[in-house]
Amino acid sequence: SQELEQSPQSLIVQEGKNLTINCTSSKTLYGLYWYKQKYGEGLIFLMMLQKGGEEKSHEKITAKLDEKKQQSSLHITASQPSHAGIYLCGADSGSNYQLIWGAGTKLIIKP
């Protein structure tokens, strides 16, 4: 079965600095989704990637899917306190629209 490994597990970054979160799959990715979760709340959809080499950006967040479609990265430029939260990656399981989830990366922004 497919597994998603996220790294790092947690990250403390000084405000204004850049950071990268990775999501690695044990199998080829056919749809990779990035979400953000604030503590104790629901998930907010950020971006979806499908094609090898694809890159998408929204405000200061850029997500990429490698050419082999087994790894994705989420890059935040000039981090702000509003970026703090838990970032999760999810992948199409190929079964009934279900997603397989990574364990999440907890991001803390230091002022």
Add this chain to the structure above:
Amino acid sequence: SAVISQKPSRDICQRGTSLTIQCQVDSQVTMMFWYRQQPGQSLTLIATANQGSEATYESGFVIDKFPISRPNLTFSTLTVSNMSPEDSSIYLCSVTFTGAGQPQHFGDGTRLSIL
């Protein structure tokens, strides 16, 4: 996109009791999912709520403990029955539209604590 209203947002319950969580969507959706997220953990799928038929449960989850209703294309409920402290979690409802590459959209979750 979809606007999802999940109620209650939080509750504190006594062990042995049951709680029903509601998920209301502002548009008709094909797929509705119920997840559990234990403290510090990722999401675990409980079941897929099917309109007009019984829910499809994942391994480790049974209908007697987590009965689900899906009376129409915009509404579903999850009941957590005979609760114990181990049921303390965040419960999340999500929906998706059919078609390739459609993301899941989530409600704000229900934070449940069992005393």
